[in-house]
Amino acid sequence: MSTPRLRDSFITSQADLVKARRLVVKIGSSSLTTLDGGISVAALERLVDALQTLRTRGTQVVLVSSGAIAAGLAPLTMGVRPQDLAGKQAAAAVGQGLLMAHYSRTFGQYGAVAAQLLLTVEDLIRRSQYTNALRSIERLLSMGAVPIINENDAVATHEIRFGDNDRLAALTANLIHADALILLSDVDALYDGPPAEGGTALPVIDGPEALAAVRLGGSGKAGLGTGGMVTKVGAAEICTNNGIPAMLTSADRAPELFAGEAVGTFFTARGRRRGARSAWLTHLAHTEGRVVVDAGAVSAVVGRRRSLLPAGITACEGVFEASDPVDVVGPDGVVVARGIASYSSQELPRMMGRTTAALAEEMGPDYDRPVIHTDDMVRLG
Numbered sequence: 001m002s003t004p005r006l007r008d009s010f011i012t013s014q015a016d017l018v019k020a021r022r023l024v025v026k027i028g029s030s031s032l033t034t035l036d037g038g039i040s041v042a043a044l045e046r047l048v049d050a051l052q053t054l055r056t057r058g059t060q061v062v063l064v065s066s067g068a069i070a071a072g073l074a075p076l077t078m079g080v081r082p083q084d085l086a087g088k089q090a091a092a093a094v095g096q097g098l099l100m101a102h103y104s105r106t107f108g109q110y111g112a113v114a115a116q117l118l119l120t121v122e123d124l125i126r127r128s129q130y131t132n133a134l135r136s137i138e139r140l141l142s143m144g145a146v147p148i149i150n151e152n153d154a155v156a157t158h159e160i161r162f163g164d165n166d167r168l169a170a171l172t173a174n175l176i177h178a179d180a181l182i183l184l185s186d187v188d189a190l191y192d193g194p195p196a197e198g199g200t201a202l203p204v205i206d207g208p209e210a211l212a213a214v215r216l217g218g219s220g221k222a223g224l225g226t227g228g229m230v231t232k233v234g235a236a237e238i239c240t241n242n243g244i245p246a247m248l249t250s251a252d253r254a255p256e257l258f259a260g261e262a263v264g265t266f267f268t269a270r271g272r273r274r275g276a277r278s279a280w281l282t283h284l285a286h287t288e289g290r291v292v293v294d295a296g297a298v299s300a301v302v303g304r305r306r307s308l309l310p311a312g313i314t315a316c317e318g319v320f321e322a323s324d325p326v327d328v329v330g331p332d333g334v335v336v337a338r339g340i341a342s343y344s345s346q347e348l349p350r351m352m353g354r355t356t357a358a359l360a361e362e363m364g365p366d367y368d369r370p371v372i373h374t375d376d377m378v379r380l381g
């Protein structure tokens, strides 16, 4: 089976969710683990049971599961969630295996096979790598397995971290052209303010205006969840801006949600669907470097959607390789675009300000290419 053709979502309300053929479901640490740092086996089993309901009616499911770091705390007698990178890496290295063992056993009870994919940003920004990730997910789905994705926390450094699985789930939904993203947390809906302070549940968010008066707080369970509601709403926005609706409710209410009942908060899709790479680039947390360009290059690249040529570049900052993502910065310091560089930061300084014809003549035909091809670039702002 291949990735479904890109088309606008047919899911325009929560009631349509039962028609979804392909879903990304994300579950947070706070729903899967206990405060003392162990896996809540009962919660994990309830989740698998709910996902099996979906799968048996023909919906393909890709699960993005947090919980590795939280699950590693108790076995390593770490007590609280470590703040340092090495501590998180160690906890995740222990917890991820435990988590997957539970998933494999529980899906196995239904005759289903769980598959683990651990990703870093690198795997999703480089074309060769995201094609690999996509191919692997597609093959697993076509074989009836359940791809279970997490960030590769055991080796992820600050530079290559997604940072939060809400975002990873949103980007995955975009990558595999999912019909919707389902975010399962420990709160049953988005409220107009942190639920601990009271507040009203919001059944539908149909645009940024609907979010204007909403107060988004951090994680309610200090030490377990990471991003709180900020990252969940951010993930929903990544999806809705790319034409994919999103749904937020609690893991406890997943069975009701999958049965078509009205629970949680539905985020209506707005933007048109875009290709996977343009969404990755737009929502990338981090780029390796920047190229500063002159005003003429800004109007060519942004206004006329041309490729970026060496002639318009005035400075090159940071260390990057050819095929790394870089920001394109105007003379006023504003980032106007982002794209995949065709040259490294070592090569660019001697190319800046020169025409491709002159470069090709002096350095060979390989240098007759733009610095960022228009197809490899997203315009920002």
Ligand SMILES: Nc1ncnc2c1ncn2[C@@H]1O[C@H](COP(=O)(O)OP(=O)(O)O)[C@@H](O)[C@H]1O
Binding pocket: 027, 028, 029, 030, 031, 184, 185, 186, 187, 189, 190, 191, 192, 193, 194, 195, 196, 214, 215, 216, 217, 218, 219, 220, 221, 224, 225, 226, 227, 228, 229
């Ligand atoms: N406006 C809001 N509506 C709902 N929940 C909110 C809001 N602001 C903050 N929260 C908190 O966000 C928490 C969910 O985030 P988090 O703990 O990071 O979950 P997860 O581990 O599922 O990713 C909820 O438990 C809730 O206390």
Ligand SMILES: N[C@@H](CCC(=O)OP(=O)(O)O)C(=O)O
Binding pocket: 027, 028, 029, 030, 065, 066, 067, 068, 069, 070, 092, 150, 151, 153, 163, 164, 165, 166, 224, 225, 226, 227, 228
């Ligand atoms: N990748 C990390 C989880 C990161 C994360 O976003 O956590 P959460 O906010 O609970 O979804 C882990 O498995 O512990």
